[in-house]
Amino acid sequence: MAVMLSRSSRQLCNVSLCTFALHKWRCYSAQGQIPSQVLDSFRAVVGNDNVSTGTSVRAQHGRDESVHSCRPPDAVLWPKCVEEVSELTRICHRHNIPIIPFGTGTGLEGGVVAMNGGVCFDLLKMDKILNLHEEDFDVTVEPGVTRTALNRYLRDSGLWFPVDPGADASLCGMAATSASGTNAVRYGTMRENVLNLEVVLSDGSVIHTAGKGRRARKTSAGYNLTNLFVGSEGTLGIITKTTLRLYGIPETIVSAVCSFPSVQAAVDSTVQILQCGIPIARIEFLDDVMIDACNRYSKLTYPVTPTLFLEFHGSECSLEEQVTATEEITKSNGGSEFSWARDQEMRNQLWKARHNAWYAALALRPGCQGYATDVCVPISKLPQIVMETKKDLEKHTLTGPIAGHVGDGNFHCLMVFNSADLEEVQRVHEFTKRLARRALALDGTCTGEHGVGLGKKQLLQEEVGHTGLKVMEKIKTVLDPQNLMNPGKIV
Amino acid sequence: MAVMLSRSSRQLCNVSLCTFALHKWRCYSAQGQIPSQVLDSFRAVVGNDNVSTGTSVRAQHGRDESVHSCRPPDAVLWPKCVEEVSELTRICHRHNIPIIPFGTGTGLEGGVVAMNGGVCFDLLKMDKILNLHEEDFDVTVEPGVTRTALNRYLRDSGLWFPVDPGADASLCGMAATSASGTNAVRYGTMRENVLNLEVVLSDGSVIHTAGKGRRARKTSAGYNLTNLFVGSEGTLGIITKTTLRLYGIPETIVSAVCSFPSVQAAVDSTVQILQCGIPIARIEFLDDVMIDACNRYSKLTYPVTPTLFLEFHGSECSLEEQVTATEEITKSNGGSEFSWARDQEMRNQLWKARHNAWYAALALRPGCQGYATDVCVPISKLPQIVMETKKDLEKHTLTGPIAGHVGDGNFHCLMVFNSADLEEVQRVHEFTKRLARRALALDGTCTGEHGVGLGKKQLLQEEVGHTGLKVMEKIKTVLDPQNLMNPGKIV
Structure with a gap:
């Protein structure tokens, strides 16, 4: 897993450079310094204020919201238009310098970590x-x-x-x-x-x-x-x-929360809602540990049982139809009465709580680190994989509340662990691999939405096979023969 | 246009081989003969009955439903499983023989024409x-x-x-x-x-x-x-x-036909229906010439004015809502009362008539050839492009009834022309280019759904630009360095 890789030394980076060389990709100088005349060329394009080699700025740009350790770029540039991006890229191309594009840094698989050094293009000044x-x-x-x-x-x-x-x-x-x-x-x-x-x-x-x-x-x-x-x-x-x-914007929007006696009941309801063709806009699962964490973090009082957060979009009439059909299904699975959020403020509060699940999970063990796993399976496999994963977490005494976009068959375990405890780190590492392989064994994918980044390169190979990965590598090689574009990610 | 290209001689094919050579693609022998030992290798894989070099079989596989002239492959093979396809492909790869996959032959841009000879893989025996x-x-x-x-x-x-x-x-x-x-x-x-x-x-x-x-x-x-x-x-x-x-399968389906006083009124209605977010399942435009042709061919009696064929899918309640909102819009644009097709038989009859538009158009001028153009634009540009195109057809005295999936901004002129009249062929050729460029000028595409095939390679370059096409060529080259897979199409 990422957390292990990210601790690799500069030496490990050189090993990785070596591997790239085997792929006939020329690589950036291992010394990680951008010659001053190159920095001058950058300044000529974007102006002095838009080039930084300051330590803290570089550090801010060397990591995202994942557990992957910071690997700062050697410089950060702020282009203001496509022409500047193009010109800067030409300079990097001439001098064989890797480029890492940077937006808000909110990725979850280490996509912005500067594995081979190079320059970060912070694109936030292009905001039209x-x-x-x-x-x-x-x-x-x-x-x-x-x-x-x-x-x-x-x-x-x-x-x-x-x-x-x-x-x-x-x-x-x-x-x-x-x-x-x-x-x-x-x-x-x-x-x-x-x-x-x-x-x-x-x-x-x-x-x-x-x-x-x-x-x-x-x-x-x-x-x-x-x-x-x-x-x-x-x-x-x-x-x-x-x-x-x-x-x-839909004519009418209503959100609701429904509690269930078991994971199976919540997930079965999800599957049945989709199978009935109800055009539900959101259907989010939170397990008991997750809803408990959300209650504490967002000052809510939902029952501490497996829960669905639902949202319906449509006209008044179609909404009524959707809600009635959904309630029939949830009730038949032992679900509670719906707790409604009809006006914008209530809805915002509900979805803010859902979106803050990550921070709520982290708050379960203050001072600990988090890692959001991400798998996706065909919806009929959801009950099995969620149940097996809950047992796995329990067996290995790990903290990993489950939240997910179950309508797509996609869910996350928000792993919270003490990164100083290497034994626990190892257990998390093995758990996340088992989870991904469980998804693969059920016709699913090792990542539904977080991407491959640094952390899932081995799993990608298991998912698409040797020949599939070979095709991806060929495409990468032909479009970026020098391996300058965000090197070390995906392939 | 296709019709011109397709008349090119074997000599023209050699010119094209030459061009490929410039792209460093090795090509199939110009003599167009498959050595008998290679045919024996094919037979060893798929059996004697599944290899044919017969003239009529080859001719059946050398064209689709477009105007592109037949260019037969040198042999037709019927693999029965992926292992056979793979083994046959390995043989072709060793002997540098082009491969053209063949399904039902219903394409409209010459996708199966064997430009460089080679073998056709007829895949219809793989039907599980x-x-x-x-x-x-x-x-x-x-x-x-x-x-x-x-x-x-x-x-x-x-x-x-x-x-x-x-x-x-x-x-x-x-x-x-x-x-x-x-x-x-x-x-x-x-x-x-x-x-x-x-x-x-x-x-x-x-x-x-x-x-x-x-x-x-x-x-x-x-x-x-x-x-x-x-x-x-x-x-x-x-x-x-x-x-x-x-x-x-939707709980309820109803289809309807609505006639309009003008093209503008029909197309404006389409745009407004989409802008209101009505989840319409089908919304098909037929101009006056097209509906007249359909009436004759499918023995219908719709008014000979611009017409929309509509279909609604959903529950009883949501259907009522969709229909009411749609009727309000069509009426405000001067549309007629809806003519309903509620039961399956009536609906089948309606959509059969729509799907037979191609044959209905051909029947307008018996003995003539047809060419279905295909462009797509943002929906707000539809009224302008349809009106301009109608004027263009009129000005150049061309037969080209218009039918299209206007809900996507996609429509076709079903050009019917005497292929022996070279002057008319030239006029069709120039018209279709003008139409595609009109779509390009309105932020659209030269093909919404028929593909590039043989006929739109030049237009593709105009659409995606030199650098865009270059990327496509690179991908082609790296995945098929010998240019064996359906050569001469797209890039």
Whole structure:
């Protein structure tokens, strides 16, 4: 697991450089210093104020919200437009310097850790919202625009962008990591909601994956480059614009909480709700440990039993239908009466509590570290995998409250452990591997939404097989022959 | 346009071979003969009965339903399982022989035309429906399974597969060409509905794009190979299995026909219906020429004015809501009362008429040839492009009834012309280019669903630009360095 890898010394990094050399990828000088004339070239492009080699700035950019230890880049640059990104990339290309794109740093698999040193492109100064087409339900944004900033901007238009991974991530970062989250069961993930990307390739050239300015709802014009770059975690290029599908804000929204006598009852209800074709907007599972943690952290009073947080979107009439059908199912599985959150304030409170599950879990053991696992299985396998995982946690005396987007078959164990206790770290490490392999054995994936990053490279190989991984490596090699784009991630 | 290209002589083919050589792709011998010992190797794999070099069999496999002239392969092979496909591919790889995968031959851009000779793999004998998971709404099918065969098989399960391009195409062929059609506005295209693919690569190796047997609803495990192969038109590999999302058959379905005083009124209604977020299942536009042709061909009596064919899916209650809201919109645009098709037989009759639009158009000028154009634009651009296109057809005295999946911004002119009249052929050629460029100028695509094939390679370059095309070429080169997989298509 990550936590082990991240403790590797500079020496280990050199070993990894060696491996890349075997792949015929030339690598950045191991000394980790950017020559001063190169720094001058960067300054000539973005100005003095937008180049930093300061220790604390570099440290801020060398890690995300995961357990992967900080590996700072050698410099941080703040380009302000695509032309600057392109020019900086050309300089890096000439001098063989790795590039790590950086948005809000809210990733969970170490995607921004500077494994081979190099420069970090902090893209938050590129924060324009461009070309809102209300009548076509699409908008184009630069990498500095976050999910909530876009939705604030859209508020008066009656439109919104529903993909919601919890964190207030940059939308281009969400495209790069194929983010999803609580609304994906109804509105899809970034894969279904990105219409076009502007990407700077490793040689500084700029492409538009669907052609410049294009925003047709569907196309069959050549290879689907858009979805090749969505989820490529910065390893194929730097996303500098994304064109997104938007949706009308639903006429009516209601949220509800339902408690269950057992995990099986909650998960069975989820499966049945989906099988009945109820177009539920969110269906989030929290196990007893998780709801207890949320109660304490967010000052709530829900019963400490397996729980579903639900949300329904639609017209008054269709909502009534959805709710009635859902209640029938939950009751038949022994679920409680619904506890309602009808107005915006109540709903916000509910979903804030859900999104704060991570911090609530951490608060269970103050001073400890957290690691959010992430697996996804076909929905019919959910009861089995959740039950087995609960037993596994218990058997190995680990703290890992379970929360998840069960409507997609996706869930997380929010592992909380004492990183100074190497024996416990080892137990967490083995548990997360077992969990991922349990998902693989049930036709699932080792990551539904957090990505591969640093932590899941071995599991990726197990998931897609040797020939599948070989194809990914070939694509990486042909688009980034010098292995400059976020090296050491995915492949 | 296709019709011109397709008349090119063997000499032109050699020119094209030459071009490929410049791209460092080795090519099949220009003499177009497969050595007898190679044919013997094929026979050793699939048996004598599954290898044919007969003229008529080859001719049947050298064209699709488009205007592209037949270019027969040098042999046709019928593998019966993925192992045979792999073994045959290895033989072709050793002997540098192009491979063209063939499903039902219902493509519309010349995707199966054997530009460089080679062998056709007719995949229809691989016709097993595998691993139906009713509880997870997914199924895996071999390439010989067509859309209607799958839906017949599913009938008693209460499930269906909605993507419906009209033709009874092979589902793996639909994946290869990124097909969509009438239901895409609600259920998405093949891109959104393929969960996994088994693909034989040019060296005979077999990959599963999402890992063998995997069928999680979402994944962020590495590059999205599934959507790289969806729409790759056989140029990156041979799809030998596809795992598809299924849907519950809607509780209630009703179809309706609505006539409008003008194109603008019909298209404005479409745009407003979508903008109101009505989850309409089908919304098909037919212009006056098209509805007249359909009336004649399918013995119907609809008013000869611009028309929408609509379909609503849902519960009784939600249907009523959808219909009421839609009627309000159509009436405010001067639309007629709805003419209803409520029972299955009536609905079948209606949609059969829509799907027979192609034959209805051809029947307008018996003995003439047809070419279905295909463009897609953001929905707000629809009124403008349809109006301009109608004027263009009129100005150049061309027969081109318009029909389209306007809910996606996608429509076709079904061009009917005398292929012996070279001046008319030229006018059609110029018109279709103008139409595609009109779509490009309005932020759209030169092909919403028919693909690039042979006919739109130049337009693809205009659409995605030089750097975009270069990326596609690189991917092609690295996955198929000998240019054996359906050469001459897309890139």
